[in-house]
Amino acid sequence: MRPVHTTKPVVVKTSRGLVEYAATGEGPAVLALHGAMGGFDQSLLLARAAGPPGFRYLAVSRPGYLGTALSSGRTPEEQADLCAALLDELGIRSAAAIAVSGGGPCALQFASRHSRRCWALVMVSACSATLDGRVPFMFQVLKFVARWPAVIGFLSKRAESDPERAARRSIRDAAVRLRTVNDPEAGPMLAELRTSSFDRMRLRLEGTGNDIRQTRSDMNFHLNEITVPVLVIHGTDDLLVPYASNAVALAEQVRGAELLAIEGGEHVCLFTHLAEIRGRVSRFLGAHANRA
Numbered sequence: 512m513r514p515v516h517t518t519k520p521v522v523v524k525t526s527r528g529l530v531e532y533a534a535t536g537e538g539p540a541v542l543a544l545h546g547a548m549g550g551f552d553q554s555l556l557l558a559r560a561a562g563p564p565g566f567r568y569l570a571v572s573r574p575g576y577l578g579t580a581l582s583s584g585r586t587p588e589e590q591a592d593l594c595a596a597l598l599d600e601l602g603i604r605s606a607a608a609i610a611v612s613g614g615g616p617c618a619l620q621f622a623s624r625h626s627r628r629c630w631a632l633v634m635v636s637a638c639s640a641t642l643d644g645r646v647p648f649m650f651q652v653l654k655f656v657a658r659w660p661a662v663i664g665f666l667s668k669r670a671e672s673d674p675e676r677a678a679r680r681s682i683r684d685a686a687v688r689l690r691t692v693n694d695p696e697a698g699p700m701l702a703e704l705r706t707s708s709f710d711r712m713r714l715r716l717e718g719t720g721n722d723i724r725q726t727r728s729d730m731n732f733h734l735n736e737i738t739v740p741v742l743v744i745h746g747t748d749d750l751l752v753p754y755a756s757n758a759v760a761l762a763e764q765v766r767g768a769e770l771l772a773i774e775g776g777e778h779v780c781l782f783t784h785l786a787e788i789r790g791r792v793s794r795f796l797g798a799h800a801n802r803a
Contacts, residue, residue, distance in 0.1 A: 525596035531578030538566040539803035540603045546612025547719045548708040550577035563793035575718025587616035595625045607631040613722040619732045622739050630802035631740045639761040642726045657712045667709035681779045691783045701782040734764035741768040742795045746776025
């Protein structure tokens with residue numbers, strides 16, 4: 512089966528279960544793996560934001576999100592195996608992986624468990640270590656709000672009408688926030704990320720709850736056994752996925768890993784520092800595409 516080249520999602524039956532994905536671009540394959548409250552749409556956004564042209568991006572809905580049932584893979588190991596099964600179904604020998612936030616554990620397991628099929632790994636503000644045990648309060652709020660479509664619609668419209676106000680929670684620095692919101696490319700992308708979470712919110716909650724449980728469990732990625740080229744990109748002021756315990760520790764334990772520290776960057780540094788990050792990812796993937 513050849514991959515579909517469309518931003519519309521397709522549900523594929525694999526040996527590991529059903530998985531939803533969309534595909535765009537031409538060239539060596541790259542798996543795009545979204546974070547919490549995500550889905551294939553946010554994986555596509557990740558590919559557009561960080562990914563350079565010249566590659567075929569497979570934007571996956573990880574288990575528990577949108578069209579991929581949680582039963583297709585609860586643990587990072589199972590999710591990595593599902594990604595490999597998707598490649599099998601599409602007749603693709605190998606792919607790089609680019610992950611953001613909660614997509615990190617799946618990406619790391621893909622690089623570790625399927626090293627012969629992973630030609631490179633890019634981690635953007637991605638989780639690679641056990642996080643704080645507390646369930647985020649905002650998740651509890653979203654679970655309650657999801658019961659009321661009218662409330663979801665109101666919140667979505669309010670965010671659209673005042674992008675600067677909506678960005679205050681994720682970008683604390685006022686100057687950086689205004690610069691990002693007013694940027695002709697980064698601003699609309701950040702707004703798209705935010706509003707997409709309101710779309711079919713109930714279909715994103717099960718996966719988010721699972722991500723919270725998994726990232727707060729005792730995770731062991733055997734980082735020193737990862738042999739594929741790795742690029743780690745992380746903001747030094749990330750409050751959701753701490754820089755030192757995730758990015759620095761990952762770069763130190765994976766032999767030859769590259770670390771791009773975004774000084775003062777927060778969890779959404781992909782958007783606040785879009786050009787810098789995209790340029791670095793472009794050079795990294797370009798340097799290793801021959802491994803595909």
